[in-house]
Amino acid sequence: MKAMSEQDIRTSFVNCSRGEAKRLALPRDLAEQPWDDLDFLGWRDPGAPDRGYVVTERGGEAVGVALRAVAQQRGRLHRGMCSLCLTTHPGNGVALMTARRAGQAGRDNNSVGVYVCADLACSLYVRGRKIPDLGGRLEESLTVEEQIDRTRAKLSAFLDKVLA
Ligand SMILES: [Zn+2]
Numbered sequence: 001m002k003a004m005s006e007q008d009i010r011t012s013f014v015n016c017s018r019g020e021a022k023r024l025a026l027p028r029d030l031a032e033q034p035w036d037d038l039d040f041l042g043w044r045d046p047g048a049p050d051r052g053y054v055v056t057e058r059g060g061e062a063v064g065v066a067l068r069a070v071a072q073q074r075g076r077l078h079r080g081m082c083s084l085c086l087t088t089h090p091g092n093g094v095a096l097m098t099a100r101r102a103g104q105a106g107r108d109n110n111s112v113g114v115y116v117c118a119d120l121a122c123s124l125y126v127r128g129r130k131i132p133d134l135g136g137r138l139e140e141s142l143t144v145e146e147q148i149d150r151t152r153a154k155l156s157a158f159l160d161k162v163l164a
Contacts, residue, residue, distance in 0.1 A: 006030060012063055014064065015100045024066065025048070040056035042123075044119065049069070051067070053120075065162055066100070069118070082094050084117070085123075086137070087125040088138075089118070089132050090133075095115070095117075097113065099111060099114070099158075101161070112161040112162050
């Protein structure tokens with residue numbers, strides 16, 4: 001994806017108020033992000049660990065979604081799989097995160113959940129730029145390009161539900 005500025009990101013959120021979007025904690029090193037290798041920029045708020053954010057491009061526009069992690073206590077023997085990039089992680093390495101839906105549905109407290117890599121670094125796992133700690137990736141016959149397309153398609157399907 002193309003590099004985004006703080007302004008691009010703050011104005012992209014579809015499921016939180018303008019005030020929340022203005023205050024939320026952005027990654028400090030925006031200029032240093034590996035943009036060329038990202039299907040979406042995802043991060044957790046270090047000051048509020050249950051909060052996560054995903055920003056991507058859709059039809060040439062930035063779309064950002066605020067997420068809340070659902071508290072789950074899982075032992076190291078538990079293994080979960082990210083529903084976007086299909087990487088498996090032990091323990092709490094896969095988080096159930098919920099997004100309030102956009103518009104009236106969200107004001108009516110409707111949300112959509114997704115199991116996702118807790119560090120939201122799916123793009124890097126798919127490309128082999130980040131190796132899951134004690135987790136793994138399935139041996140697949142798909143090429144990396146095809147796996148990237150699949151990850152994007154799954155993210156897009158999730159965004160469809162948030163925006164519907
Ligand atoms: Zn993932």
